[in-house]
Amino acid sequence: MDYIKKCASIIQKICSAHPDPGKKMVQKLMYLIERKGVEVGLNYKIHFFGPYSEKLDNALHFLESEDMIEIDANHGMTHIIKFCGTDEELDDTLTAQEQKIVDDVLSVFGKKTALELEALTTLDYAATALLKSAADDKKIIEQVKQIKGSKFTDSELNKELGVLKKYQYLN
Numbered sequence: 001m002d003y004i005k006k007c008a009s010i011i012q013k014i015c016s017a018h019p020d021p022g023k024k025m026v027q028k029l030m031y032l033i034e035r036k037g038v039e040v041g042l043n044y045k046i047h048f049f050g051p052y053s054e055k056l057d058n059a060l061h062f063l064e065s066e067d068m069i070e071i072d073a074n075h076g077m078t079h080i081i082k083f084c085g086t087d088e089e090l091d092d093t094l095t096a097q098e099q100k101i102v103d104d105v106l107s108v109f110g111k112k113t114a115l116e117l118e119a120l121t122t123l124d125y126a127a128t129a130l131l132k133s134a135a136d137d138k139k140i141i142e143q144v145k146q147i148k149g150s151k152f153t154d155s156e157l158n159k160e161l162g163v164l165k166k167y168q169y170l171n
Helices: 002-017 023-035 054-065 096-109 114-130 137-148 154-166
Strands: 045-047 050-052 069-075 078-083
Touching: 002 023, 002 054, 002 078, 002 096, 023 050, 023 054, 023 078, 023 096, 023 114, 045 114, 050 114, 054 069, 114 137, 114 154, 137 154
Parallel strands: none
Antiparallel strands: 045 050, 069 078
């Protein structure tokens, strides 16, 4: 259950970086944090809204049952997450290096919308988990279009692909 405490610590940081993160946003930020090297072991698979971890969803519900987070479903299509735990409960959960990675990822991606994060993470997942080779941009975008249909324009996907490359998720 160490991963639960690690999730709680990262969620605390996400809630500090973003005023009202939804579950989708938390899923995508956790994905990006793991891709940068913070091992949580959440096992992502492709889902309707991009990479999704059932293990993370279960952790969120466990943390809610332990009153460490609150999941507020009264916000239309999203479930807002609020951190309710204390700093003391999470002391020494993340190493200094992991804290730096989380902070770096949140400084770059913490203010993006859930939709932008969906595009980013789906592109990354398509490139790294589905294509698994040095796929060119066109193949990555084609793969995302197969998954997402017309949800994102080529222009939006190219823009987010550039962001992933800029922050060294993809070469």
